Amino acid sequence: MAPIAKVGGLGDVVTGLARACLSRGHTVDIMLPFYECIQKEQISELTLITSYGSFHDGNWVPTNAYRGTVSGIPVIFIEPSNHFFKGQSVYGGSYDETEAYLFFSRACLEWMQVTLVQPDIIHVHEWQTGGLPLLYWDMYHNLSLKKPRITLTIHNMEHYGECRQEQLDKCGLDGSIYATEEKAVDDRTVGHNPERLSLLKGGIVYSNSILTVSPTYLKETLCSGWLASTLLRHRDKYVGILNGIDTDMWNPATDIFLPAKFNAKDLEGKKLCKYYVQKGLGLDLKGDSIIKGDNTIDASVKVPLVVCITRLVAQKGLHLITHAIKRVEELGGQMIVLGKAPDRRVESEFKYLADLHNQGPSVRILLIYSEELSHMLYAAADMVLVPSMYEPCGLAQMIGMRYGAVPIVRKTGGLADTVFDMDNQSNREMANGFVFEGIDEGSLNWALDRAFSYYRENPSVWAGTVRKVMEIDNSWNNTAGKYIDVYNSVRVR
Ligand code: ADP
Numbered sequence: 001m002a003p004i005a006k007v008g009g010l011g012d013v014v015t016g017l018a019r020a021c022l023s024r025g026h027t028v029d030i031m032l033p034f035y036e037c038i039q040k041e042q043i044s045e046l047t048l049i050t051s052y053g054s055f056h057d058g059n060w061v062p063t064n065a066y067r068g069t070v071s072g073i074p075v076i077f078i079e080p081s082n083h084f085f086k087g088q089s090v091y092g093g094s095y096d097e098t099e100a101y102l103f104f105s106r107a108c109l110e111w112m113q114v115t116l117v118q119p120d121i122i123h124v125h126e127w128q129t130g131g132l133p134l135l136y137w138d139m140y141h142n143l144s145l146k147k148p149r150i151t152l153t154i155h156n157m158e159h160y161g162e163c164r165q166e167q168l169d170k171c172g173l174d175g176s177i178y179a180t181e182e183k184a185v186d187d188r189t190v191g192h193n194p195e196r197l198s199l200l201k202g203g204i205v206y207s208n209s210i211l212t213v214s215p216t217y218l219k220e221t222l223c224s225g226w227l228a229s230t231l232l233r234h235r236d237k238y239v240g241i242l243n244g245i246d247t248d249m250w251n252p253a254t255d256i257f258l259p260a261k262f263n264a265k266d267l268e269g270k271k272l273c274k275y276y277v278q279k280g281l282g283l284d285l286k287g288d289s290i291i292k293g294d295n296t297i298d299a300s301v302k303v304p305l306v307v308c309i310t311r312l313v314a315q316k317g318l319h320l321i322t323h324a325i326k327r328v329e330e331l332g333g334q335m336i337v338l339g340k341a342p343d344r345r346v347e348s349e350f351k352y353l354a355d356l357h358n359q360g361p362s363v364r365i366l367l368i369y370s371e372e373l374s375h376m377l378y379a380a381a382d383m384v385l386v387p388s389m390y391e392p393c394g395l396a397q398m399i400g401m402r403y404g405a406v407p408i409v410r411k412t413g414g415l416a417d418t419v420f421d422m423d424n425q426s427n428r429e430m431a432n433g434f435v436f437e438g439i440d441e442g443s444l445n446w447a448l449d450r451a452f453s454y455y456r457e458n459p460s461v462w463a464g465t466v467r468k469v470m471e472i473d474n475s476w477n478n479t480a481g482k483y484i485d486v487y488n489s490v491r492v493r
Pocket of ligand 1 (some may be wrong): 008012309338339340368369370371374396
């Protein structure tokens with residue numbers, strides 16, 4: 001949940017969708033593990049509301065539920081007294097994540113049972129809460145919870161929640177019941193010893209509705225990947241709805257992190273943001289953001305700034321990101337990568353590149369996670385690069401556009417649903433960026449080169465495109481209604 005426990009786009013979605021539902025008059029509570037890394041100052045009115053026990057591995061673990069408010073959204077934090085969710089980051093703590101999230105799933109249902117709260121919809125996300133629908137239908141629905149129906153959103157099919165039968169046993173279910181192809185067995189392990197289960201597959205089978213985060217990703221997941229056959233079997237409850245962005249959190253006209261605000265009608269502030277970022281990071285200032293003596297900006301030299309803000313994982317097209325650094329430099333532009341690599345090898349590869357470039361005039365590689373810096377960089381950027389191998393939805397291109405950065409993307413998943421090529425004559429109305437299809441460097445070059453030539457040789461078209469991308473409505477206004485339709489289609493009236 002952004003901003004308190006955000007690792008990638010899922011955090012933005014949870015906050016943005018909750019806010020959109022609240023503003024439409026619905027009651028929303030977000031339930032979150034009380035990760036030790038959450039900064040308590042960001043939670044207002046934090047209060048202990050329930051002390052109860054929740055089951056794990058033959059014992060009832062004393063558990064506290066707290067209520068608080070985060071960016072105006074009510075949140076219930078579940079804090080077990082064992083070691084689960086301890087550590088300095090949201091993921092990767094020194095506990096068994098499968099068991100911890102199964103515990104969390106059960107602790108949420110147990111809390112509802114103890115407090116007699118029966119929401120219409122329990123909306124779970126990703127494999128981490130994929131066990132909840134099983135626990136609901138096979139345990140709590142037979143106890144006191146009758147009303148809730150379950151919606152599952154899949155943000156990324158690659159993380160499928162591998163789970164052993166004994167791990168499922170530990171949360172109080174009989175793991176052996178789920179080891180069938182119709183239920184939760186990982187089809188690829190059938191005939192192996194041991195066969196494995198997938199919490200994501202179990203979630204798909206047991207939820208009343210399944211959503212994924214863009215129409216194109218829906219099609220892709222029905223055609224490829226080992227979960228395709230399960231999704232096809234459950235096709236009638238599977239829907240693709242494009243994510244929105246939280247336009248309160250991402251608003252260049254009010255953003256507290258920016259040295260100067262701007263909007264589509266007045267872009268002076270954007271130039272200043274670019275200048276501050278270039279100066280702050282020690283990039284060459286000979287480019288088009290030089291502030292002249294009279295405080296105006298000299299637009300005579302055209303040095304576009306390309307940013308890439310991403311988790312540094314294979315999905316994101318690492319070889320294309322490293323290639324872009326080289327190509328942008330060759331083309332006389334500037335590039336900033338803001339990214340964190342969970343994998344040590346990837347981190348050292350990018351660290352090597354950082355050492356190579358970070359003292360130079362045109363490239364900065366910042367291997368940190370910084371919400372604040374990300375706002376600054378989107379605001380400063382002329383172009384935002386998203387060269388993903390696959391991308392269920394992708395928020396970076398939408399956030400970039402809101403801040404006047406023209407997107408350069410690979411045509412996959414949600415990127416294909418949100419970015420349309422400037423040179424596609426048959427779709428001039430939607431044209432808003434540069435799109436390439438191949439996964440090779442030449443394909444990326446083709447898109448980058450065209451973006452640079454528009455920027456340099458067609459300033460009026462470029463300026464028009466910047467205004468146009470800023471005015472595209474990628475907010476939850478557009479999509480929250482579709483989510484609510486799904487909730488309505490499954491809830492008990
Ligand atoms: P994913 O969910 O796969 O990580 P998305 O494009 O959907 O990709 O969402 C990524 C979100 O995380 C965006 O809000 C992006 O700005 C943010 N983000 C990614 N890496 C960083 C980082 N190093 N620092 C700050 N924000 C980041």
